[in-house]
Amino acid sequence: MRPIAYLRANPPWRKIALWGRAIRPFSFTASLTPVALGTALAASQHAFHPFLFLLTALGAVSLHAGTNLINDCVDFLKGVDTRASFGSSGLLVEGKLTPKQAFRGGLFFFAIAAAVGIYLFLARGTVILALGLAGIFAGYLYTGVPVSYKYHALGVPIVFLFMGPVIVWGSYYVQTGSFSWQAIIAAIPIGFLVAAILHSNDLRDISHDSRVGIKTLSILLGPLGARRGYVALLAGSYLSLAVMVVFKIITPWALLALASLPSAVRAGKLVMNSPEGAPQLAAIDAISARLHLQFGMLFTSAVLLAAILYKG
16 A cells, blocks of 8 residues: 555544543543642742653653553453443453553553653652652552552552652652652642542442452442442541641641532532442542542642742
8 A cells, every 4th residue: 555545544643542542631630630739839838840840740641641551451351341341441342452552552651751750860869760660660560460459459549649649749859859748748638539539430340340350449348338438538638638727737728629529529429329330320430530630729729829829
């Protein structure tokens, strides 16, 4: 086939759209929100470097994309992803990508994250190197061998740790080059909500995951316990925020994040009142992700607003 005819039959935009679907960019708010919060906390201390912020965001998104692709590859090979399951891109099940392509794509995005990490290491030192390596290993081992901690009920607590305190403080450190307990503690509400995204996905898939022989925290807790656990994660985010304000760990302006509380109440009621397998639970992970973004952006905006007013 001649080059022009080939391009007409296989336009580049199709491949771009395919890989865009594979990496699931709609999920990237879960990694960009903690980067924004950590950077805002640094900016409140008069430290903000736009280029380093953009690099940090690129590194976080690359790690997330790589994790998504490796997860799709391993879930497909283990029979976890089927036409009846939720959560993946669906491209491997549909035969539009092979496991090898997904795996190599995951390694490609991890390589981008590693390149970003090397630059930040040269700019900020060994702490960033340690955080970057930990992030890559955590992303790969989510489903990658030999750990595959997603299948051993460790996904929720490890996601809480890495996509809460680790990313928030790491983003703060990139800007300031210093340690901060405030940044770590301020990440707790964000960590609860990002854990709620994964947990909502798992509680929706209890029956399916049980049949394919994997263990998640939702399976260990059981249907009712998983629902209560989801509500506890949502409640924990707002309670921890209030405690931080009471003890003056963060600015009282952070209470602006309470504007997202009605969305949290609706999500909690949906989970508690929907029977297992109910159609309305199909989108609970997307609902949880929107709540995480809404809370996170309000929290981040409050930190910046307080810094501007204080500076003024």
